[in-house]
Amino acid sequence: MDYSIKTGDITKQRTACLILGVFSRRQLSALAQEIDKAGKGALSKILKRGDMNGESGQQVMLYDVPGVLAERVLLIGLGKPRDFGLKEFRKAMTGVIGTLDKGHAIDAVCGLTDLEIQDVSIYQAMRDAVLAAEEAVYRFDETKSDVKKRPRPLKRLTLFLSDRRRLKTAQKGLEHGQGIARGIQLTKNLANLPGNICTPTYLAEQARKLGRKSNKLKIQVLEENQMQKLGMGALLSVSRGSRQPAKLIIMEYKGGRPNSKPVILVGKGLTFDAGGISIKPAAAMDEMKYDMCGGASVFGSIQACVEMELPLNVIGVVPSSENLPDGDANKPGDIVTSMSGQTIEVLNTDAEGRLILCDALTYIERFEPAAVVDIATLTGACIVALGDQASGLMTNHQALADELLAAGQQTGDRAWQLPLWDDYQEQLDSNFADMANIGGKGAGTITAGCFLSRYTKKFKWAHLDIAGTAWKSGKAKGATGRPVSLLCQFLLKRSGQSE
Ligand code: BES
Ligand code: MN
Ligand code: ZN
Numbered sequence: 001m002d003y004s005i006k007t008g009d010i011t012k013q014r015t016a017c018l019i020l021g022v023f024s025r026r027q028l029s030a031l032a033q034e035i036d037k038a039g040k041g042a043l044s045k046i047l048k049r050g051d052m053n054g055e056s057g058q059q060v061m062l063y064d065v066p067g068v069l070a071e072r073v074l075l076i077g078l079g080k081p082r083d084f085g086l087k088e089f090r091k092a093m094t095g096v097i098g099t100l101d102k103g104h105a106i107d108a109v110c111g112l113t114d115l116e117i118q119d120v121s122i123y124q125a126m127r128d129a130v131l132a133a134e135e136a137v138y139r140f141d142e143t144k145s146d147v148k149k150r151p152r153p154l155k156r157l158t159l160f161l162s163d164r165r166r167l168k169t170a171q172k173g174l175e176h177g178q179g180i181a182r183g184i185q186l187t188k189n190l191a192n193l194p195g196n197i198c199t200p201t202y203l204a205e206q207a208r209k210l211g212r213k214s215n216k217l218k219i220q221v222l223e224e225n226q227m228q229k230l231g232m233g234a235l236l237s238v239s240r241g242s243r244q245p246a247k248l249i250i251m252e253y254k255g256g257r258p259n260s261k262p263v264i265l266v267g268k269g270l271t272f273d274a275g276g277i278s279i280k281p282a283a284a285m286d287e288m289k290y291d292m293c294g295g296a297s298v299f300g301s302i303q304a305c306v307e308m309e310l311p312l313n314v315i316g317v318v319p320s321s322e323n324l325p326d327g328d329a330n331k332p333g334d335i336v337t338s339m340s341g342q343t344i345e346v347l348n349t350d351a352e353g354r355l356i357l358c359d360a361l362t363y364i365e366r367f368e369p370a371a372v373v374d375i376a377t378l379t380g381a382c383i384v385a386l387g388d389q390a391s392g393l394m395t396n397h398q399a400l401a402d403e404l405l406a407a408g409q410q411t412g413d414r415a416w417q418l419p420l421w422d423d424y425q426e427q428l429d430s431n432f433a434d435m436a437n438i439g440g441k442g443a444g445t446i447t448a449g450c451f452l453s454r455y456t457k458k459f460k461w462a463h464l465d466i467a468g469t470a471w472k473s474g475k476a477k478g479a480t481g482r483p484v485s486l487l488c489q490f491l492l493k494r495s496g497q498s499e
Pocket of ligand 2: 349352
């Protein structure tokens with residue numbers, strides 16, 4: 001969709017559809033009041049007929065409204081003015097855009113961005129307007145042969161702003177919104193692809209494709225023989241059970257000063273996780289194509305950095321493999337040696353994410369990172385603990401955790417911190433190796449974090465477990481694009497580009 005911002009007189013907008021808000025008890029928003037005045041009370045007269053009272057989510061499409069040049073006016077209920085915050089604004093945006101996209105209009109002028117939103121600046125209103133609109137029109141049909149084209153999809157959205165003085169910050173919000181939205185789109189598209197198409201090799205190709213977009217982006221892909229030379233015995237032990245060769249994808253975005261230390265994002269890129277010899281039950285196993293969502297979120301975030309031209313050095317690293325049962329696969333009890341030299345007893349071959357991540361985390365020491373965030377669909381236990389509302393956050397540096405928590409709070413893409421107390425570490429004790437790859441019954445998300453913490457001692461590090469937040473199950477099965485919003489906000493803030 002094409003976006004632009006317009007200031008001026010709302011009654012003079014020539015468009016297929018004008019979107020206006022109405023608060024509870026038929027209270028017209030400021031712009032709706034202007035329209036009402038221009039039409040000599042026509043809007044309030046229509047509302048008095050009782051089709052809507054302004055409760056959140058209600059919609060009424062009106063035609064031939066006096067006082068406007070627009071062909072239609074779409075009214076959306078906003079609820080009580082003092083409850084109208086970011087969440088309600090988003091809901092209103094997705095609601096109206098979803099309606100228009102069904103074929104009412106190919107262009108629209110949206111008055112909702114001009115509303116007073118609790119604790120939300122014009123920068124963020126514009127940014128979130130784009131994110132909500134793109135969320136509403138997203139479809140994944142790459143793998144359908146009979147794509148039902150919507151008859152007249154919404155193509156152009158003009159976001160209205162009455163105060164011309166705020167245009168510059170609004171414009172920045174719009175640009176950032178587009179960069180982040182396209183990052184989310186890339187993340188969802190990669191994630192929704194099935195395991196037979198989206199293999200480690202496919203992901204590596206996508207990285208090279210991304211690299212061709214910008215001369216600030218350098219792509220490097222390590223092959224199995226190179227990983228062998230580096231001693232990545234943990235990572236390679238996972239891919240040994242698969243016909244698809246593992247890849248270690250490195251995407252270096254150089255937007256900052258040449259000598260400034262990079263922020264590194266490391267994403268788990270398990271393109272299919274059957275569990276290996278410790279095979280998973282059949283029910284919903286298809287969803288393990290989503291076990292590369294952490295990696296996909298790194299792709300999306302790096303693309304967003306490129307498109308927003310962030311003045312920051314950011315490196316995206318995606319270790320990618322499949323985890324399948326095979327004659328050559330890891331067996332329970334096998335002991336592997338990681339690149340760090342630490343040995344690992346593989347007591348459960350389904351705890352493979354940490355095996356590929358630990359070698360990637362050792363590898364990145366060479367970049368002398370300013371901070372490292374890994375993102376992984378690491379444990380089912382995280383879904384038990386936090387559901388699909390929050391990603392699990394663990395860290396060895398509280399200030400970094402605070403930045404990420406704040407970014408989650410500001411974007412609504414929230415994370416919740418779990419402790420990494422030393423007390424949990426002993427659950428990883430092994431009789432035969434330096435550590436086991438599982439920590440027994442309790443605190444599965446934390447012991448996975450503890451495992452990773454043994455490979456991140458040399459830098460400031462945080463771990464996001466996105467097992468519950470990266471995709472939805474059931475009828476609306478699909479990737480969510482989380483936590484790209486959180487990551488982009490974190491990076492924008494670090495680069496001084498966002499509030
Ligand atoms: N990819 C899974 C985690 C997962 C499971 C994410 C279900 C989302 C939904 C991971 O590789 C895994 O299998 N973890 C095991 C760890 C266990 C063996 C300690 C798990 O969570 O069961
Ligand atoms: Mn697994
Ligand atoms: Zn997994």
